[in-house]
Amino acid sequence: MNRFLRDPLAWLGIVLLIPLILGAALGPLMADAALETHLSARLLPPSADHWFGTDALGRDVLARTLAGARQTLGLAVLVAGLAAPLGLLIGALAGTLGGWIENVLMRMTDIALSVPRLILALALAAALGPGLVNAAIAVALTAWPPYARQARAETLSARKADFIAAARLCGASELRIACIHVVPLGLSSMLVRLSLDLAGIVLTAAGLGFLGLGAQPPAPEWGAMVAAGRTHLIEAPWVAGFPGLAILMAGLGFSLIGDALRDALDPRAERC
Amino acid sequence: MLHVRTLICAILLVLGAPAWAQTPANILMVGMRLDDLVTLDPAEVFEVSGAEIVANLYDRLIDTENGQPKGVLAESWKISPDGRQYIFTLKKNAKFHSGKTVTAQDAAWSFQRAVKLDRGGALILKQLGLTAQNVALRARAENDLTFVLDLDDALSPSLVWNILASYAASVVDSRLGSQVEKDGDFASTWLRMKDGGSGPFRLELWRPGQGVILGRFAPHHQGVPVPERVGIRHIPESSVQRLMLEKGDLDIARNLSPDDMDKLTANPDVTVIRVPQGGLFYIGMNMKVRALADPKVRRALKLLIDYDGIAKNILKGTKAVRQTILAQGFPGALSDTPYKLDIEAAKRLLAEAGYAKGLQLTLDVRNVSPSIDIAQAIAADFAKAGIALEIVQMDNKQLLTRYRARAHMLTLAQWSPDYPDPHATIQGFAWNPDNADGSPYRLLAWRNGWNIPELTGLVQAAKSERDTAKRLSHYEAAQREALRDGPYAVMFQDMQILALRKSVQGLRAGLTPDSMRYADAKKSVAQKSIAK
């Protein structure tokens, strides 16, 4: 942990995430300002009244960007909450049970891993219809395989550990061993993976929003806000600019923390 | 990273990057929305973009100019004394893009296929009395250069000219057609994606979702077209069209939002032109509703609309105020605008009609912008005179179903003529041969229960009136009658917004999409041209 705290980039990550977490916490206070339209105050440049300017319907871009933190972070947490446990379970089962079950599970993982996330999410969103929940399901369905792979690797090395052998001698079932003894072992590396992955999840979610497949208007979603700002890019670059910066901050914040964590825990980890 | 990028861009700048700032002088670049483009077969097109491209790929026998015929493929023509037979003599030197000479047989085959295919174009040709059964006899080739058209009854020649000048009457290469025909489809499968015309441009490329490139057909019988290539690129976003126009990557932008149009109007390199179109925006008042049967009430409603305010604040110049039933640009169209927002006068009229205490009405509205915004503005003014207006939003299909069943009170509707003759519009608004509920003719006058036997007779007479001045005077009478007493509050006329770079001249645009011609469009600035 010392090593983590000494890494300047880790601190940069923390600093980047603070406004977003504040924004997500204060989101409900912003909800009205984020939706209120003032047609007489369209596309105003940044000023003392509107720090980030206003959009095409006269809504305050700062309020919308802050309120958007709630949408994006919420979705990221939802996806992480769905994908990580699912991957962990599948990987731990494969590693513990071995044999043909392992083979089938790991092949499934390989296949799922080989389909690009955004494309699958795009096809799924097209089939299910656009919306925040569908976007979360689509991203989660494509996000679990790396966890499964990692969990399996951890399990395999853990199986050789003495205390597992002891548990087995005591007559514990394989499933019990997997759930109670092996899974906690993989948690720390899963945390690293998760914080690195959060950046990717935020980006995929924003990408879906940009394509009109995420949260629907007038909900303040960063990707959708960038897409809407595209119409007025020339005379009002701030409408697309600030929500995009917010995505960048969130992505970079998560990546920096994850990267520093990984460096601290395993300086020679080969791939993310 | 940024410094790397800046460096690369700096290198490009040094290497003469501004070379791609503008398109060469012999190329005309058009940016427009092409997502409605599904066919280029002249017998099948019905969409705005398709009609326009077809007009540049195919020639017709004639064109019209100020209502008078102008020969295109036809060199001369004759009308029989009884007005029922039209005889055209074709030019000898006109060639199709395939190299074949254009003959009267091609014209006859084109009329036949359009009527027998019974798609978009047939609707227009049927006004001439052509049917799948009689077309082979009525539209025929006497010899290679003589094309004959027989009519049921004598019609006003200008009506005939306007129909023959529409895209439905395009002449298609019949030899090519017989080569590519499949299972008696009149070559429609092939012609959907390719071109079989003799127009000033060939179809060089059509990539769905990307655009269309037209190439100059140098042997064209009217002389060599000016642009060597016309690139019509599909650009759905108004902002991108505007940006590319400002940068000189486009010469013409076609689908600008009111915001972008405003900004371009201030740009010294760009000319913004508004070309009046034939379409109208109006409120239909159902006279089967007791209150609306009273002419004083109808007049009052016409006085309760803020025509200028809506045009300025909501439509921002994308439509123009129009109160007669014939759009500006048609021969004989009257430009009177007697109605202005006048709440006191409207109140007096309502009181005289016995509605001093007010009135409740509903307004059917399409659930799209700007219809909804217009409806809200109208409701606010109606309220000031004591009329409680309930706005009922619905899908266009639903709206038309209610309208055609005379189930509405007021309806906010759009009208667009099928072909560029006043008859198409006047017949729609002021012709009602049978006002009974079971009438087979359900045009606008019937839908609003306007029982006008005399006016119907007048409009019918105009269709066959061969004296143009007299014909137009009939149409003027119909417009005055509808303006004064008709169950319509006509409000606005559609505008085609064209933003051109200042260097572009000679573009021809008119009342209908198929009057857009690129053959004479030239760019004045000398620029490098591309080798071919």
Added chain:
Amino acid sequence: MKRAVWFPLTLLALLAVTFAFAKIAPIDPLLAVVGERANEATRAAAAQSLGLDQPWPIQFLHHVGRALSGDLGLSTLTGRPVLEDLAQVFPATVELALAATAIGLALGLPLGIVGAYWQGRWPDHLSRLIALLGHSVPVFWLGLMALYLFYAALGWTPGPGRLSFYLEGLIPSPTGFILVDALLAGRPDIGADALAHLVLPALTLGLFSTALFARTSRALMLDALTQDFILTARAKGLSEWRVVLRHALGSALAPLTTTLALTLCSLLEGAVLTETVFSWPGLGSYMTGALMAADMAAILGGTLLIGLVVAGLNLLADMMQRWLDPRTA
């Protein structure tokens, strides 16, 4: 060769997924075939000829059979067979992805080496920051801002698109790659125009691949620099750059080729968003256009193609790794 066996299975899984998507989508598959005005008899006949009246396992077999014979259905958007459309748009995407990979290699590799060599010092922090920035920036936003700055404001680069549109269709297109086609046809002006259009989208997407290469090469170099043979080389008194570039980098090359293949996969995905921003007429623009028009055949055809290419690249990466480094076999 275990992977080679799994390749067809991956394909089958992809087909199953696309089949399932087509089934759950609330879109009438007959609309694309017979149009909305067809009467019930025509619809029933079309349903029968497509096998839609069969139980779904049979339908799935039909789906597989059709896909294997190259029939991916008709696109409602373009009115053409999906396979034909894909053949036209895919080279544009490959062109973009390859250019971005080249940029990634050229910039990412040095960044990774520098980072590993000075691990924990400021060059490393800088290298990591740049890498993470590339990993975290939304490409669609970066593309928009780049377009705004370099095209709209400064006028240094050409606008959106793959080629000035008026130059389209002037030369035959045997390969589908404009740069190659222009060279073959002896039209350097068209090649230059295409290259100029490529710069901005390729740099946008290239930042992303730079990040990937920098991270991977840093990790591999860190690994290699602590190996015994490096210590031996140093002990032998070889010059420092020789040790780093020859020996350490040499040993990292084999795993790097794997990364190369994997990067191409991620780039295909990034290309979807980049293309949308730059109106690049590739697979991404095609699929997002299809998405707006609810054109299921086109969306699923594109998904299948990308899945297939990714699976193929993975297989290739595996084989290359074995060939370059027989120890892993």
